Amino acid sequence: MTTPTRAERNNNFGNLSYIAPPAVPFDGQVGLETGENPNRFGVYSTPFKGARASCEEILKKVLQLGFTTVRLLIEGKPDASGEKKGGWAPGFENADEPYESRVCGTINDAFGIAKDDPGAITPDTDITNAVKDPTGQFLEALSGGIFIVESGRYPINLSQTDHHAAVISAMTARGVKNNGV
Numbered sequence: 241m242t243t244p245t246r247a248e249r250n251n252n253f254g255n256l257s258y259i260a261p262p263a264v265p266f267d268g269q270v271g272l273e274t275g276e277n278p279n280r281f282g283v284y285s286t287p288f289k290g291a292r293a294s295c296e297e298i299l300k301k302v303l304q305l306g307f308t309t310v311r312l313l314i315e316g317k318p319d320a321s322g323e324k325k326g327g328w329a330p331g332f333e334n335a336d337e338p339y340e341s342r343v344c345g346t347i348n349d350a351f352g353i354a355k356d357d358p359g360a361i362t363p364d365t366d367i368t369n370a371v372k373d374p375t376g377q378f379l380e381a382l383s384g385g386i387f388i389v390e391s392g393r394y395p396i397n398l399s400q401t402d403h404h405a406a407v408i409s410a411m412t413a414r415g416v417k418n419n420g421v
Contacts, residue, residue, distance in 0.1 A: 245391045246275065251284035253387040253395045254294030254328070258282040266293035287398040288406050295383050295410030301326070302371050303414070310347075310382075311363035314340050328386065337363075339389050346385030350377065372416050376407040383407065 247253045250273055258272045258281060259265035265282065268289025273281040284290035301307040305326065307317065315336050316327025324331065329339055340363040347361045354360065361367070370378040380403060388394055411417075 242396055244396065245393070246273070246281070247387070247391040248395050248397050249275070250281055251287050251290035251397070252282055252293075253287075253290055253391060253398060254297065254383070255390045256282050256290075256293055256297060266296060268293060287395065288402045288409075291383065291387075291398055291403050291406035292410045292413075294386065295379055295407050296413055298328075298379065298383055298386070299371060299410060299414040299416060301328070302368060303416070308366050308368045309364050310340050310343050310361065310367060311336075313367075314343065314363075329389070334389075342389050343382065343385035346388060347378070347381040350381035350384070372411075374417060376404060376411060379411065380404055380407045 247255055251268075252273075256266070258279070259269060260272075266284075266289070268284045268286060269282045270285045271283040272279060273283055282293075284293060298313070301313055307313045307326065312327070314328050314334075315331060316324035319325050329336075344361045344363060344365075345355060348355055348357075361370075367378070367382070371382065373379065384394065384403065387398070
């Protein structure tokens with residue numbers, strides 16, 4: 241039997257930090273992780289709600305906060321001192337280039353694009369319009385890439401159906417027009 245990863249045990253495939261009151265947490269956050277890294281990661285009630293929370297956070301970072309490339313999304317933006325802030329995966333915890341390469345590779349694989357193709361997604365490709373793809377396919381591939389890096393594999397307890405439904409639900413919650421495909 242496969243041992244669940246921390247992300248799988250927590251239904252938190254993007255390893256989102258716990259959102260403490262008085263801030264309003266994502267729907268479905270039911271607690272704070274108590275295992276390997278207590279007092280950091282949120283726990284979600286279902287795989288769907290955990291996936292949706294990650295997708296909502298991606299949309300917020302890209303569309304509202306201006307993290308418009310995979311590199312900015314993962315590494316963050318430099319502040320006045322040059323220190324990168326707000327990224328998905330702090331550089332002190334993750335090697336940025338392999339993380340970004342894996343996420344871009346997952347996106348390109350999902351669309352059948354070779355990494356050396358001129359149309360391939362790279363860490364510096366502007367993804368602003370792509371995350372608004374009305375089918376949700378780009379956001380699904382992007383979030384799937386993040387889930388693979390954060391879990392070390394595609395989460396064993398997240399079905400493709402739930403992942404896609406979480407993408408569409410997150411797009412709706414964030415006001416991104418979609419056709420529900």
